[in-house]
Amino acid sequence: MPSPASIEFRPLRREDLNDLWEILNLRYDERAAGTPIWTAMFLERPSREQMTQTLEATLHQVEDGSAVFVAAEQAGHVVGFCQICCVVPGAPSEMSHVGELGMFVHRDHRGQGIGTVLLERCLALARSRFEVVFLSVWSKNEAAVSLYRRFGFSVCGHLPRVIRRGGEYFDEERMILDLSRTPVGPQANR
Ligand SMILES: CC(C)(COP(=O)(O)OP(=O)(O)OC[C@H]1O[C@@H](n2cnc3c(N)ncnc32)[C@H](O)[C@@H]1OP(=O)(O)O)[C@@H](O)C(=O)NCCC(=O)NCCS
Numbered sequence: 001m002p003s004p005a006s007i008e009f010r011p012l013r014r015e016d017l018n019d020l021w022e023i024l025n026l027r028y029d030e031r032a033a034g035t036p037i038w039t040a041m042f043l044e045r046p047s048r049e050q051m052t053q054t055l056e057a058t059l060h061q062v063e064d065g066s067a068v069f070v071a072a073e074q075a076g077h078v079v080g081f082c083q084i085c086c087v088v089p090g091a092p093s094e095m096s097h098v099g100e101l102g103m104f105v106h107r108d109h110r111g112q113g114i115g116t117v118l119l120e121r122c123l124a125l126a127r128s129r130f131e132v133v134f135l136s137v138w139s140k141n142e143a144a145v146s147l148y149r150r151f152g153f154s155v156c157g158h159l160p161r162v163i164r165r166g167g168e169y170f171d172e173e174r175m176i177l178d179l180s181r182t183p184v185g186p187q188a189n190r
Contacts, residue, residue: 038141080105
């Protein structure tokens with residue numbers, strides 16, 4: 001297993017699209033295998049073309065300053081990412097200071113501290129772009145909720161039964177961080 005020390009944390013590049021497609025696609029393999037994968041997904045696996053369009057849109061947002069993105073690269077491949085995207089991209093709006101966070105680490109690389117570094121770097125970048133960051137996380141995703149709390153996020157809402165997977169329903173938490181009032185980094189006593 002590689003250690004986080006062997007991981008390079010860097011900006012998104014166009015040539016990452018292949019790797020990102022692979023790791024996002026893995027979520028569908030994990031779901032098909034019955035492994036709990038705590039993110040909401042489309043019922044049908046998106047095509048490579050659809051996924052590429054989504055990633056191209058993210059790249060465009062990074063280029064025009066309406067998103068920040070950190071990739072974790074190991075041995076020449078992206079193994080995880082964290083992104084914060086403006087909730088209302090495009091023309092400046094009354095919510096241009098608000099970003100929505102999403103992150104994912106390849107299943108073979110979880111639990112090694114990569115998520116912690118990704119979050120720290122991404123929030124550090126976000127400080128010069130956003131004032132408020134929020135996210136949605138499955139209530140049962142204790143690892144992620146704990147990670148977000150450690151960085152100062154607090155729960156601002158509980159959404160019961162908003163995910164339907166097969167015959168089962170799952171709850172989500174909305175979590176929020178006021179970047180203008182919180183120093184970025186893991187907080188003590190959380
Ligand atoms: C959530 C996620 C991004 C964290 O990335 P990671 O590289 O595993 O994170 P770290 O190794 O830095 O660990 C972060 C926390 O998760 C905990 N954790 C990691 N793997 C774990 C596991 N298998 N079981 C229980 N806890 C685990 C760590 O103990 C740590 O807890 P702490 O913050 O209380 O110290 C990653 O697990 C992931 O991609 N999960 C699937 C997708 C997902 O849940 N995305 C977030 C949706 S909002």
